[in-house]
Amino acid sequence: MAEINNIPWKYLDDFRGSEFKGEWPTFPELLRIQAKRNGERPCFTAFDGPGDSKRTQTYNEVLANVTALADWLIENGLKKGDRVAVMGKNSPEWATAYLAALFASGIVVPVDNGLHEPEVVNIVNTAKPEFVFCDDDKAFYYKNNCPGVKIYSLNPEAGERYVYNLKAKAKPEPNEPATEYDTAAILFTSGTTGKPKGVMLSHRNLISDGFIAQRNFNHYNTDVFYALLPIHHAYTMQAAFINPLQTGASIVFGKSMAVSKLLKELKEGKITVMLGVPLLYNKLLSGIRRGIKSKGPVVAGFLAFVSWLSYMIKKVFHVNPGKQLFKTVLEQASIYTIRVAISGGGPLAASVCRQYNAMGIDFIQGYGLTETSPIIALNPVEHFKSESVGMSFAPYEEIKILNPEKVITKKGVEEVGEIAVKGPMVMQGYYNMPEETKAMFTEDGFLKTGDLGSIDSEGFIKLCGRAKNLIVTSGGKNVYPEEIEDAFQLYDGIQQITVRGYYADDEKTSEEIEALIYPSDDLYKSLGFERNNEFVQDEVLEAVQKIVAKVNKNFQAYSQISKVTLLKEPLEMTTSQKVKRNFVPKTY
Template identity: 25%
Template sequence: MSKQGHKASVQVSPGEGAFGPIYRSFLSPEQLVERPHEGIHTMYELMEEARKRFGDKKNIAWRDIVDEHQEQKVVTKKIGDEEVKETKTWTYYELSPYKYITINEFFKTVDEFASGMHQLGLNQKTVFNIFASTNVSWQVAAQSCFRQGITFCTSYDTLGPEGLQVSLEEPEVQGIFTNAQHLKVLEKIIDQTPLLRVVIYDGEADENILNRIHSKISGRPNAVLIHYDEVIRNGKQNMVGPAPTQGKDVACIMYTSGSTGKPKGVILTNDNLIATIASVTMLLKPYLNQSDSYLAYLPLAHILEFVVECYMMYYGIAIGYGRVKTLTSNSVRKCEGDLVAFRPTLLVGVPAVWELIRKGIVSKVQAASATKKKLFDMSMWAKSNNIPLFKQFAESVVFKSVRAQTGGRIRYALSGGAPIARETHQFLNTALTTIIQGYGMTESSAMCALMTPEFFCYGSVGCPMPSVEVRLVDVPEAGYFANKNPAQGEVWIRGPSVTQGYFKRPEITEEAITKDGWLRTGDIGQWDEQGTLSLIDRKKNLVKLSGGEYIALERLESTYKACNFVSNLCLVASSDAKQPMAVVFPREDNLRAALEDNNKKDIAHLELSNLCHDKVVQNMMLKKLNEVGKEAGFANMELLQCVVLIPEELPLTAAQKVQRKEVEKKYADLIKKVYP
């Protein structure tokens, strides 16, 4: 129950049989939200509203790469009984200060780029692809498509040739925007995409790659290989008016990162995107304002980042573009990292980012003096227990230095993409800022539920969005029932922000969406006492062990990942085993420090690949992980039977989610040696 005395959701229809009651947001019990206000039916109209209201505000910022610095480090490897020293090279960027332009200047570039696209024969009958890193030019390309009514599809810039080919072939793409560094990937599959005739790129490209791509497309009708700046120049000389579409028309086809196989193209209309932005506006209006600023660094090919940026533009909030590799000051040279340089008040991250930030803070605390360690621990305790006098000291002195690492101004942060570990959530909420969780997917135009400060609690993903209604459905084989107390089951959602289906994939559309419009999310949820939704796990991640009990792999992983010895991990479970096991990519610095502290100096200096094969290290990791599990109250069947350590990052999707099937396949031989 909120301070105002109402719950986060309202029941609008009773449950029956396997189907639980239908709930809506407390903000939209009578009618689901479709648009921020009358007169806005398309993304073009939404952005024109932003232009009209905030045109003179310097709300778009970025940094240029000034220089690259190479640094060499000597590492020690153990080959047999011999120690071998090897020199490795790391590259660090030196960046300019942030450069700002107004919203009017940004949309002037959009007008020119859109006119340039028109000159290239790209129109409402063609599909355009954006295969680029998160930056201003990505948004220029997308907003230009909205202006001219061109459907665009997205490809993660980390996709390999096969994934890119799917997102070019399936929608019959005729034009693409990419970065110079990604042209080599495009070159590999351009022969298999004969309809692609317009290639636009930014940055400085290798002349040999340009020549090869040019020769491959030169025989195609109206083929062009052209620089981004030239498209803008051509458009400036040949301006055309907008040609927007209607709300029901397809705005974009968002291709998933392919974590479970072939990437799927999710069809999103203007109506879908507008409804989501309208509901975010309604839900967050009491908390955000036009003096806020947002650091953008997640992939724009991910629906969450794309919708958040469009909302920020519409609401008049400044956007500064950063890079994952340059967020912190440790990862750049002769300049500050993006967080300190831009000093955002708002930040969005996936659990992997929050784990990295938490572990970075913990490492600095552990390296400090005994007095400073004790002061930090006391400050955490005082704030967690709301001790007034010491809490004030902790906020103004102890935590001030922690917050300085992220620019010192963050008011709210959003965690999405997967559940955040409770320990990490509590730690950062105390030491850094208020972190709210959200829940969504590409199929829901990013948002199904969102926590607000009014209903803040750990473990919850918050209130249903005002643009959707939610119900739970029985999963009897796993013991989840939607009409029992607590109500648990598969989360189904319906509403104007939910997709109509997958592009040219009727069979999976039929599997995912019911005839009356319910999207089967595959997530297992639970209604909480205050009407908020919590996620228990993914339906596909429920695994039955040899004792007949089900365990929820994703829920367990989110807790085990909080272990300071872990950079990343993936759980594997078998019906022939009593417990799961973990494939772990270790957090090298913390692991070595622990070995030193435990008088294992003869092991601590070994190359990481040798550490991973050492029995002492494996046992230490297993013991530490199970300590974390026991502290979290895990049942015996949820603790780990064994571990496999690997000296490399696990296979990830472009959205930074672990590819479970790929992990099991890639490390099958190592797993079989120890499990089940």
């Protein structure tokens, strides 16, 4: 368990008073400190050179590039507090533009590269950035709709507009330095219709959260982080970008989820810390399990026993023999070098967590939201609970359950209610939305997360689901859709499932459980059918219902799925692989 004397930011004391004067350094102060500590160590790496070759920048080189771009921004009119939007695929250029905006005392606005043009325009019209750095294939969004915004490129082909070619003619007079309490970033959580919510996070919010999270997960300047998920998202930004900058570790920027590209970067990048969402880890594990199954029942049975034994040894003795026992399997999956894998963005099935730990990879879950920078809980590597999304960071934050209700679970009675948090990582508020900001906080200053869950005596949090998704049956029982959805994570026949309530009678007095299911290609293949053949959907539905029946056995009668609806096409997802629940499904 993380001890009170585990202070990952202790080294900052050597620079306090000289490089920075506050409780926490700002981003410019942090990068300068790391250049002094780890100047010649690798900082940014990307596999986007000729023939997907590797290119790497040291901490000294990153600092020089960031400083040069910050000077150019100031020379070209950026004032303290002005906004700079950054939108593009993960890359060293993206990270350089992000940091340069902060070095110039500006505010960075990371924009989701997967958004459609109207959504981007809505965000830009709200944030009103002076500059935009983006990939060239999205530049027309701004040219067509945002007069006055200065648009520059993250792509080398752009010539003089390319981020690394922007140089000040002379050293400008610097802007007043930002303090730790100044806003560093505005992260927009939506932008489709109406006024999008921009979460304002200060230097203190983001820097403190990164360091405090390290109490439950120690990492080092020898680690190599894999920034594969979109880096505009608070989870990847904190865990795979800000965190490694705090220890002098290296960051490999992944641009594509294509399996061949992913495996190449994992292997050649010698990744030691991987960040992912449940969907990604489920896919990797599914491939590993298929490979084991193909070796025959005897080998598969033996490995299942070895897996169980390895997991028990780790839980009891805190020693993990799995890395050697499963060496061949891990090498074939290109994940042998991974020391720690972290899952976020939603609860992961406990069985998946156990399997990775059994194979020798320290696999832990975290929990948070954009409004908390985002991490507010993380399972300690040496004392994890597979059914928990993480342990709180007491005494550096406070977590409590609002309006708790006693709920009977397999492990006894739990007090479930809305999770609320207070600490230095909690946002400053929503950009230009004082009423919405006020509504997010309790009278005693706790941020209401909107998530339902419980917290045990050791500070471990167990999530049930979002409060707004809660289903209440006619018998007054609470059903959490996410818990049911999680139970399907390792069934290869189902690519996507979303659970919701429906009314079984015209009087709308009895709400029951419906599952919207998009079957996988594997299921159609196993049945010998083409996906778009409407004449075989009865057979497909029957196969899906068999899977549902298996899962139903694990739930109480009131929370069992009573209606299955097949989807013609998958529901739209966010770039962090969450289903957008405000959908109109196309069904059979």
